[in-house]
Amino acid sequence: MVETKEKILDTAEQLFGEKGYAPTSLRQVIAAAEVNLAAVHYHFGSKEELLDALIHRKADGVNQERLARLERLEAQAGNRPIPVRALLEGFLMPMVGVAESHPQFVRLIGRVQAEGLLPGIVQKHFQPIAKRYIAALRRSIPNLPEPEFLWRVHFMVGAMAHTMGGTPIFPGPPEAFHGRMRKLVTFLTAGFLAPAGKPEEK
Amino acid sequence: MVETKEKILDTAEQLFGEKGYAPTSLRQVIAAAEVNLAAVHYHFGSKEELLDALIHRKADGVNQERLARLERLEAQAGNRPIPVRALLEGFLMPMVGVAESHPQFVRLIGRVQAEGLLPGIVQKHFQPIAKRYIAALRRSIPNLPEPEFLWRVHFMVGAMAHTMGGTPIFPGPPEAFHGRMRKLVTFLTAGFLAPAGKPEEK
DNA sequence: GTCTATACTGAGATAGAC
DNA sequence: GTCTATCTCAGTATAGAC
16 A cells, blocks of 8 residues: 555654654554554565665655756856855755755754764765865865865855754744754855964974 | 672763663663663662762863963953953863864764753753853953943853764764864854954844 | 662564455 | 564663672
């Protein structure tokens, strides 16, 4: 039954987003979805693969919008570097639409990314596009030493994951996610454009 | 035996830092520490309280240095606001010493903070001092609207947790932690000092 | 006061009947 | 495709040895 599979996916997305991946047991999922425990393993193989399928289901849409925005920016810019702020907006704002329709999904992504327990399960779905953005970002910030640039990307990932997955300071309605992301873009843009730290101390 | 308790703490710190809190079972800890399973519950009560004791053991030192630095900065500044960069250094750099002697501990703190599964277990030990720093930071950035300021604190926490707990881009020796933290301070300083985002869009 | 042995419940996973 | 029964391993609780 295709219904069973969908029901498991929907329920798992809901519960994983609310309470987190690790603390939610498959038994809670199957109870809420009113299916049998073995059905999960039949359809997905394992709890981790269920999570994987969950992310896969929605990642494509985000990836496509991210890619479209990047290509538009590149076309507009021609040979000139793209403004840092525009790149960060192109990467981050596509999450807003998803957050408004499926807030639990965005929380889940942030949580799983931050937990780092499932190494690479988020990367697997978002890495290819992320790499293109990072390359474009590099072209827009050519004077920063490479390690400092890469660490700034690292800082961005942390801030992003925590903003999407962490308990928000102001809970607020889903629409508030838009403003939150804009504030994040402002913050990160300034961080990326900061002059390189002095290398005096190792 | 005081030895048993210490052995459990040391071993747990090591393993939790390496693999994370949730994925490390108590049975792995007691096997490595060569003690009995029930001894953990005798001395600590539960896995979560073991983690708590672990953090407590090292948090005091960090907190004291953070406080000392803040008071020195306040004394120097008199009535003038303290430079943002100096505040962020005062808060972040005390982690460097710990990272060099006990890198696993710093990873653990970052991981647990990022996981968010044990809500408040990190806050419990660091919140009081953090609040004082946040208040001082506020005095140094008086023109930013309150929500935007608080969100920037939130972004900082995410970047910090990911930098301490996440898999580093360049593994490197423990001494490298110093340079990493300096880069983080540079990045965050610029982020905090960025002009407020336009409120045009909600 | 410290620690050991053992058992209990609930987790994810799997084999095999239907 | 689906469900029952069962396996292993997790965290936890307790009775009792020293």
